Amino acid sequence: xxxxxxxxxxxxxxxxxxxxxxxxxxxxxxxxxxxxxxxxxxxxxxxxxxxxxxxxxxxxxxxxxxxxxxxxxxxxxxxxxxxxxxxxxxxxxxxxxxxxxxxxxxxxxxxxxxxxxxxxxxxxxxxxxxxxxxxxxxxxxxxxxxxxxxxxxxxxxxxxxxxxxxxxxxxxxxxxxxxxxxxxxxxxxxxxxxxxxxxxxxxxxxxxxxxxxxxxxxxxxxxxxxxxx
Amino acid sequence: xxxxxxxxxxxxxxxxxxxxxxxxxxxxxxxxxxxxxxxxxxxxxxxxxxxxxxxxxxxxxxxxxxxxxxxxxxxxxxxxxxxxxxxxxxxxxxxxxxxxxxxxxxxxxxxxxxxxxxxxxxxxxxxxxxxxxxxxxxxxxxxxxxxxxxxxxxxxxxxxxxxxxxxxxxxxxxxxxxxxxxxxxxxxxxxxxxxxxxxxxxxxxxxxxxxxxxxxxxxxxxxxxxxxx
DNA sequence: CGTCGCTTTGATCTAAATCAAGTTGAGTGG
DNA sequence: CCACTCAACTTGATTTAGATCAAAGCGACG
Numbered sequence: 144x145x146x147x148x149x150x151x152x153x154x155x156x157x158x159x160x161x162x163x164x165x166x167x168x169x170x171x172x173x174x175x176x177x178x179x180x181x182x183x184x185x186x187x188x189x190x191x192x193x194x195x196x197x198x199x200x201x202x203x204x205x206x207x208x209x210x211x212x213x214x215x216x217x218x219x220x221x222x223x224x225x226x227x228x229x230x231x232x233x234x235x236x237x238x239x240x241x242x243x244x245x246x247x248x249x250x251x252x253x254x255x256x257x258x259x260x261x262x263x264x265x266x267x268x269x270x271x272x273x274x275x276x277x278x279x280x281x282x283x284x285x286x287x288x289x290x291x292x293x294x295x296x297x298x299x300x301x302x303x304x305x306x307x308x309x310x311x312x313x314x315x316x317x318x319x320x321x322x323x324x325x326x327x328x329x330x331x332x333x334x335x336x337x338x339x340x341x342x343x344x345x346x347x348x349x350x351x352x353x354x355x356x357x358x359x360x361x362x363x364x365x366x367x368x369x370x371x372x
Numbered sequence: 373x374x375x376x377x378x379x380x381x382x383x384x385x386x387x388x389x390x391x392x393x394x395x396x397x398x399x400x401x402x403x404x405x406x407x408x409x410x411x412x413x414x415x416x417x418x419x420x421x422x423x424x425x426x427x428x429x430x431x432x433x434x435x436x437x438x439x440x441x442x443x444x445x446x447x448x449x450x451x452x453x454x455x456x457x458x459x460x461x462x463x464x465x466x467x468x469x470x471x472x473x474x475x476x477x478x479x480x481x482x483x484x485x486x487x488x489x490x491x492x493x494x495x496x497x498x499x500x501x502x503x504x505x506x507x508x509x510x511x512x513x514x515x516x517x518x519x520x521x522x523x524x525x526x527x528x529x530x531x532x533x534x535x536x537x538x539x540x541x542x543x544x545x546x547x548x549x550x551x552x553x554x555x556x557x558x559x560x561x562x563x564x565x566x567x568x569x570x571x572x573x574x575x576x577x578x579x580x581x582x583x584x585x586x587x588x589x590x591x592x593x594x595x596x597x598x599x600x601x
Numbered sequence: 602c603g604t605c606g607c608t609t610t611g612a613t614c615t616a617a618a619t620c621a622a623g624t625t626g627a628g629t630g631g
Numbered sequence: 632c633c634a635c636t637c638a639a640c641t642t643g644a645t646t647t648a649g650a651t652c653a654a655a656g657c658g659a660c661g
Contacts, residue, residue: 293561332522
């Protein structure tokens with residue numbers, strides 16, 4: 144569709160809420176001479192790539208939201224991460240994607256060929272460092288999430304989730320969750336009913352308020368921090 | 373990261389022949405001009421580094437075994453990985469260790485200064501690539517482990533654990549586990565009792581045999597593979 | 602303004618945790 | 632070389648957090 148050769152990260156910085164680290168790095172990387180960045184859009188629930196597919200591209204969310212997940216043979220699903228505007232996803236050191244990715248809502252991404260990034264990394268130490276740093280950031284998230292999945296209670300999981308989303312997508316103290324309760328459950332290792340009950344309980348305690356099931360205002364972040372163990 | 377001769381939980385003395393991936397890379401890296409590799413030993417249960425401590429060194433297990441873990445404030449523990457002879461651990465892209473590390477049994481490691489590795493990565497593209505690849509390997513393990521922690525049953529978790537350990541440390545069809553049932557539980561997000569019951573059940577089904585609680589022979593890997601979901 | 606997917610809430614069930622004894626066996630000292 | 636000790640492990644009884652099953656609300660959209 145739109146093919147553009149990005150010559151500076153200024154273009155990247157025009158898009159939406161800016162998580163610092165990753166975006167700067169992807170900006171640095173897509174600003175590299177000879178790298179071609181393309182935009183592409185996916186509709187709600189559309190697959191971006193499947194598990195074990197060749198990792199041809201690296202992606203950055205421009206608008207919308209993406210879930211990365213693994214499935215067991217009987218359909219049980221573990222979502223490893225949500226990707227929000229500014230986030231880079233699908234970066235692999237090897238040749239295949241270890242998780243599948245789907246658009247949660249209508250989503251536009253920027254993408255660059257993995258091969259061209261690796262090529263750039265071969266001559267530019269800064270690019271090589273960026274790739275490592277981005278993968279290390281994903282690892283840090285995964286390590287934190289293992290602790291959550293293995294050892295936190297349902298209420299602690301939900302509290303941690305709310306604080307993460309608040310940090311990543313709150314605007315004017317309010318967050319608009321793009322994902323449904325089932326997605327949240329599959330991220331936290333819970334059922335959708337348990338997620339719903341925990342949120343209702345937090346509302347009853349005055350810790351948060353709803354305006355529609357997916358519009359949440361946190362009214363007491365300190366209480367949530369105490370709960371998140 | 374295969375085969376070595378950890379022959380019993382008490383005597384784990386010999387260094388393995390070179391396992392492919394990580395060790396080659398660490399070897400390449402420690403063979404780099406100007407890099408100093410030192411050996412150091414830790415006794416059973418001794419801390420190697422703590423969570424959030426400055427990441428001054430990168431380690432490779434020569435003999436013994438190491439657990440990497442995170443703690444919640446009330447002492448609940450999630451072990452993120454076990455490190456066996458040949459494995460590299462403690463590699464960080466940032467300046468601090470995200471998990472703590474302890475020797476499970478008496479352990480000898482080789483270590484190099486993180487700073488010197490980063491320096492080498494700045495001039496040698498191969499070293500830079502190695503660092504990225506090693507971190508990506510850790511990420512892959514963490515992604516698989518999130519699926520296990522969030523979505524597998526107790527029996528599936530134990531089956532997956534046994535197959536992982538079989539792959540990594542079986543010698544002549546037998547494995548000598550260096551870690552206790554509590555460590556296994558904290559790795560799998562279970563209690564030690566649940567781990568013990570699952571192992572007993574597998575023994576009763578003839579899937580495995582014991583010669584001492586930590587010496588295990590797998591008698592039916594296919595059945596374990598079917599169980600591991 | 603009716604429909605359908607999403608969410609909430611209630612009732613019940615169950616896998617795994619917790620609580621509680623015993624048993625085993627590796628290491629220690631007599 | 633044996634017996635003692637203590638931590639590790641196993642096994643049993645009971646409890647419980649969260650899953651499952653079931654039925655309403657609700658709200659966005661055609």
